[in-house]
Amino acid sequence: MTTQIIWIPPTLALLLGYLLGSIPFGVLLTRWGGAGDLRSVGSGNIGATNVLRTGRKGLAAATLLLDLAKGAAAVLIAEAMWPGTAPLAAAGAFFGHCYPVWLRFRGGKGVATLMGIALALHWPVGLVYAVVWIALLAAIRVSSVAGMTAAVSAPVAAAFFDRFDIVLLLIGLALVVLWKHRENIERLFAGTEPRIGRKRG
Secondary structure (H helix, E strand, C coil), rough: HHHHHCHHHHHCCCCCCCCCCCCCCHHHHHHCCCCCCCHHCCCCCCCHHHHHHCCHHHHHHHHHHHHHHHHHHHHHHHHHHHCCCCHHHHHHHHHHHHCCCCCCCCCCCCCCHHHHHHHHHCCCHHHHHHHHHHHHHHHHHHHHHHHHHHHHHHHHHHHCCCCCCCHHHHHHHHHHHHHHCCHHHHHHEEEEECCCCCCCC
């Protein structure tokens, strides 16, 4: 009985994280904003970059902030309710965003949600993530490169700040981000990856 009780908080944290992470804000906001079904636009991805391809900058900004916020909220709420479960909630939120059950497990690429997770786990790591992401976006205007580099910076920053307790988690999540960007990587090598501001067919 005691063993069963011990597993309740981690399970609840994982479930809470997944449910929060699986909220498809990009799909909901574009639908409510009259921009149609986001999954039929551009890359079909549900993240902020694809929302931007609808021409609705406000919706794209809102999607970015909400995707970030749901990752942070999952970690903070879980840790407040069940101390020590933040990493599980983080993993749940990330995979909820990338593989939401409501969209037949076809979700986003996790860049914004991972930033929210990093900020909530250890804000200096999240700050490094944000600086790398924003700086690269401004410099080269290639969303995929900025996002992947920012994701890889998270475990590096965690190690730098002696937060080795979250390094393995962040390595795992960064690897998933890279996997979700595999088509972007192919286009980068082919020289066909679009820049921000250029519409895709």
